[in-house]
Amino acid sequence: MSQLSFRQFCYLFCCPPCPSSIAAKLAFLPPEPSYQFETQSDGKYSVILRDTAQWVYTESDLQKIEGFTVRSRRGNKVACVFVRCDRNPRYTILFSHGNAVDLGQSSSYLVWLGDQLNCDILSYDYSGYGISGGKPYESNLYSDISAVWRGMKTRYHVDPENVILYGYSIGTVPTIRLAAKNKVAGVVIHSGLMSGLRMAFPEMGTTLWCDPFPNIVRVKKIRSPTLIIHGTADEIIEFCHGLGLHSNCSTAVEPLWVEGGGHNDLEFRSAFIERLRRFLNVEVFVG
Template identity: 30%
Template sequence: MTISSSSSAPRRWLPLILLVLFIGVGLPVGCSQLAQKERELVFNIEPGTASWFAGIPSGVQELNIPVTTGLSETQYIHAWWWPVARKDAPAALYLHGTRWNLTAQVRRITALRNLGYSVLAIDYRGFGESPGELPSERTVYEDARIAWKRLVEFQPDPGKRYIYGHSLGGAVAVDLAREISKNKDPQGDPAAAAGLIIESTFTSLADAAAAVIDTSLPIRWIMSEKFDSIDKIAEVDMPVLIVHGTSDRYIPPRFSQALFEKAREPKRLLLVEGGTHTNSMSVGTREYARAVRDLFKL
C-alpha cells in the first residue's frame, strides 16, 4: 500500500474504511458486484504518472514480460530491470503495494539497488503500463510468479535470488516465497530463492481493516481478497528479513512482529526507529544494510 509522504492518514485509509462499510451494508448485493467493488477499493489504483516522478533512472531497461491467458488479447507485465555493474551481484524481484505504479517507486527501488541488488521491478496487470482489467489477489500472485521466472533468467544462481515486497506487496512476496519453498529442486537443493524481505506489511488484509475501523463484522470471513500472510509465512523455507518503521501510521508495527513470530529461522526483525510507512530504507539505511549483510551473508 505505497503512498506519497504528503498523504494524510484519513485519506490513506479511506478506501479500506469504505470497503468495510460497503461489505457491511452490501451483503444482499450480488456476489460478483460486491467482489468487483471490493477490488476497486483494495487496489485503489491511481492512473498516470506519480507527480513526484522525475524520470526513469539511467541504466534501467524497460521490458514487457508476456502473460499467457488463453484469451485472444495480448497481455504483458511492464517491468524495469536495473542491473548493478557487478555481474555476479544478487538480484531481487521488487513487488509494490496498492494505489501507485512503478513511477512512484523510484526512491525505494534505488535504495534496494544501493544495497547491492540488481532489481527487477514490475507493475501488476492493471497498474501503470501493464495492460489488463482490475487486479485481484489471484492475478497479482500470478504476475509475481511470472516475473520470478524472468528473474531466474537474469540470475541463474538460486543463492543470489531474492524477493522484496512493500506493504501489500509484502503479502504478494510471502505468497511467492511459500510457493517457491513448496516446489524445491528435485535434486535436493534449497528453495530456489536465497531470501525474502518484507517491509511495512500486514498479517492479513482483514486484520489491517480491523485495525482501522471498530466493527463487529466478521471481516476475516466476508472479505474475498484475503492476502493472508500470517497463515503462509510459517511455510516459507528461506531466510526472512521483516522491516517496519516504528512511526508507521497506516500499518501497525505489531503486524510485522506477529509475522516474525510465525516465521522460521533464520529470520530477523528490524524495527526502524522513527521510520514511517514509506521511508524505513532511508531513515534506517545503516541498520537496513547491516541486517541484509548479516542475515543473507552478502
C-alpha cells in the same frame, strides 16, 4: 475467534466486510501511468518517464533501466524493469512495490536501492497498474509475480539462490506467496499486513476462508531467511501486523522495528539501509 468481541463477531458474520472494500483500502489504487516504453532499434524497450514520475537522477542514470514485458498465465501483459548495478552485483532483488504508485514513480527508489545494496533490481507493475494490462485483482497479483519470476530466470538467467524477494506494503502479498513456494537467498517484508480482515480486526486468531491476502498463514511456509521491517507508528498498516508476521515466521531473523516510523518514511532512517546491508552480508542463505 474467541479473541473478538461479541459485537465484532456478529458484524463479521452478519455484515462481513466485502473483500473488495478491504482491497480498496490496501491496494488497487493505480495512478495515471507515469511512464511508457519506447522500442529501440535492437527490439528492447527504453523507459520514458513523465513529470509525475519525479525522477531525481540524471539522464545517464536512466539508461541503467531496461524495460520489458512478460505474459501471465491469466493472459495479462505485465510491464517490468530491470535496473543494472554499476558494480558486480551479488544478488538480484525482485521488488514488489506498494499501493498507489507505478514503475515510473518507483524508478528513483529502485536505482537508489540497487546502488545502496550493490544489487540488480527487477520490478514490475501489477495488472491494471502503469502500462500492465488486465484489472487489479488479488488473483492477478499472484499470476503477475509468477510470470515475472519465470521471466527473470529465462531472460536474465538468475538462479533462485541469488534472489532476494522484497515486498513493500501490498507488495508483501505476492512476495510472501512466492517465497512460500520457492527457496531463495532471502526475503524482505517491509510494512506488511497479516491479512485483509485483520486490517479491520487485528486481534483475530483464526483466518477465515474469505480473508483476502492471508500473509499470516503463508509466512509460516517460508524456508528462506526473512527480514521483517515495520514502523511502530505506521498509520496505514498497524505495527501489530509486523509483530504478527515475525512471530509466525520460523525463518525470521532479527527484525527492524523503526521507532516512530510511519508507512512511507522508513527508507529515510539510517537504520533502514544499515539493517538491509547486514541482512545481505551476513544472514541470507548461501549455497
